[in-house]
Amino acid sequence: MPKVTIDGHSIEVPDGTTILEAARKIGGKIVPPAMCYYSTLKTSGGYCRTCIVKVSKGSERDPRPMPKPVASCRTTVMDGMEVENITSPDLMEARAGVVEFLLINHPLDCPICDQAGECHLQDLSYEHGLSKSRYEFERRTFEKIDIGEKIKLHMTRCILCYRCVKVADQLCDGRVHGVINRGDVSEISTYIKNVVDNDFSGNMIDVCPVGALTDRTFRFKSRVWNVNPVDAHRDCKKCAGKVMLWQKGPEVFRVTGRKDTYGEVIDWICNECRFDKKQTSDWVIEGPSNIERTSVISQNHYTLPEPAHKPLLNDVKIVPDHYQIDNKK
Amino acid sequence: MQSLTNRSKVVVKKEMTWMEKIYLPAILGGLKITLKHFFRKKVTINYPEEKRDIAAVYRGLHVLKRDENGAERCTACGLCAVACPAEAITMIAAERKGGEEKLYREEKYASTYEINMLRCIFCGLCEEACPKEAIFLTDQLVPTFRDRADFIYGKDKLVEPKDAPVDISKRQTAEVKEFKTHKQYTHNKL
Numbered sequence: 001m002p003k004v005t006i007d008g009h010s011i012e013v014p015d016g017t018t019i020l021e022a023a024r025k026i027g028g029k030i031v032p033p034a035m036c037y038y039s040t041l042k043t044s045g046g047y048c049r050t051c052i053v054k055v056s057k058g059s060e061r062d063p064r065p066m067p068k069p070v071a072s073c074r075t076t077v078m079d080g081m082e083v084e085n086i087t088s089p090d091l092m093e094a095r096a097g098v099v100e101f102l103l104i105n106h107p108l109d110c111p112i113c114d115q116a117g118e119c120h121l122q123d124l125s126y127e128h129g130l131s132k133s134r135y136e137f138e139r140r141t142f143e144k145i146d147i148g149e150k151i152k153l154h155m156t157r158c159i160l161c162y163r164c165v166k167v168a169d170q171l172c173d174g175r176v177h178g179v180i181n182r183g184d185v186s187e188i189s190t191y192i193k194n195v196v197d198n199d200f201s202g203n204m205i206d207v208c209p210v211g212a213l214t215d216r217t218f219r220f221k222s223r224v225w226n227v228n229p230v231d232a233h234r235d236c237k238k239c240a241g242k243v244m245l246w247q248k249g250p251e252v253f254r255v256t257g258r259k260d261t262y263g264e265v266i267d268w269i270c271n272e273c274r275f276d277k278k279q280t281s282d283w284v285i286e287g288p289s290n291i292e293r294t295s296v297i298s299q300n301h302y303t304l305p306e307p308a309h310k311p312l313l314n315d316v317k318i319v320p321d322h323y324q325i326d327n328k329k
Numbered sequence: 330m331q332s333l334t335n336r337s338k339v340v341v342k343k344e345m346t347w348m349e350k351i352y353l354p355a356i357l358g359g360l361k362i363t364l365k366h367f368f369r370k371k372v373t374i375n376y377p378e379e380k381r382d383i384a385a386v387y388r389g390l391h392v393l394k395r396d397e398n399g400a401e402r403c404t405a406c407g408l409c410a411v412a413c414p415a416e417a418i419t420m421i422a423a424e425r426k427g428g429e430e431k432l433y434r435e436e437k438y439a440s441t442y443e444i445n446m447l448r449c450i451f452c453g454l455c456e457e458a459c460p461k462e463a464i465f466l467t468d469q470l471v472p473t474f475r476d477r478a479d480f481i482y483g484k485d486k487l488v489e490p491k492d493a494p495v496d497i498s499k500r501q502t503a504e505v506k507e508f509k510t511h512k513q514y515t516h517n518k519l
Contacts, residue, residue: 109435110406110460111404111406111408111435111460111461112404112406112435112436112437116406219424220405220422220423220424220437221422222422223406223407223411225407225411226407226410296411299411
């Protein structure tokens, strides 16, 4: 098994693992951000370049560094590889450049956008971006269209990550939307309005890292930090039925899939669960969802903080050895 | 017990003298203090006929500004509500319909916007949080009411009248004024 060192943390991973996946196995701050890569979608990644890392040592056999920063979501690890992410100031500057490019055509309409508060591009630009844009030309703008009955496409905000296309390809049978045109005029489109009607098409709202695809049933209803996320499930014939309900009081404002630490949906949910089951009585509520304390969504949620140190049972002996009662006697 | 100040006196219960028993010197001493106050400068004013000078950056009643064309600037982003330490602000957003461009500047607007003036502590954080230069604090005071419900100010009281714009130039920071000199950073550009 190849051994890779990322920012000084070593880990052994199976052959063919990407640097990004290896970093996620280590976890913490050293994990490169990803805007287009989605671990559960095949062939995703390689478009946005936010996950670039510096490979300072190629491998044990060939220790030369790689000449340019590489996309960690597409580069597989080699034995003895040494990777620098947050420890390299050059790389952080390069990533800030990538973020600036992503923001060139992105509108500054976070106060209006429904994704604000859970937007990955917002987090990324907060960490790396400049507060002002240096771009002086006209930004490209598009008309807002309804690509499905309950999905709104605001193409102006799109960063062309292709995640929604992969969802349509791999989850739904018969993809009806895709990227048309090329270069800087390329856009997500369906040619015909209101045609996306597959049962799992709603998942493209969840995978969208920005506010380009939004839920029409939740459009401008509430800011995400004003609704409480709770884990809930129901017996659904089509999907796993494990969702997050976004409630205000007893009212369900929207339903989304549950997401992991990296903002990726754990179980895909069907459109019936997402758009039609908006009653608390439809669901079995498990409890409040685990939201990072640094997130604005945890604003005004008065839950107890997790203990700073969770003692593992294997590590800590609760009862000293000589006090152990031997039940056999 | 150790005293906290050195002004404390031990109470002694002794028989009063004749002079003390007639109380006249003590009464005259009190009247002298009262008379002295007649000729002092008054500490009160006849509000509301007279008004005291207030600081240039006084934080009073809120105003929701309109832009140059008379459209409401507020886009119901909720940042003022989340910044509010007293949780005094609530709002409901709505989508702008076609033909309402002259009423609301952005595609989303606040259909209801309420500030509970009994909760508000006039800290000005809402003004600081606002990305659209929509909410400002003015030099007006909140009047008194007999009913608690009257203190919940809705859009009817908060939005400035079209014909009588409220001057907020004193409350604009130097950074904002500098920002406004750059034409390419206009608010409504998508």
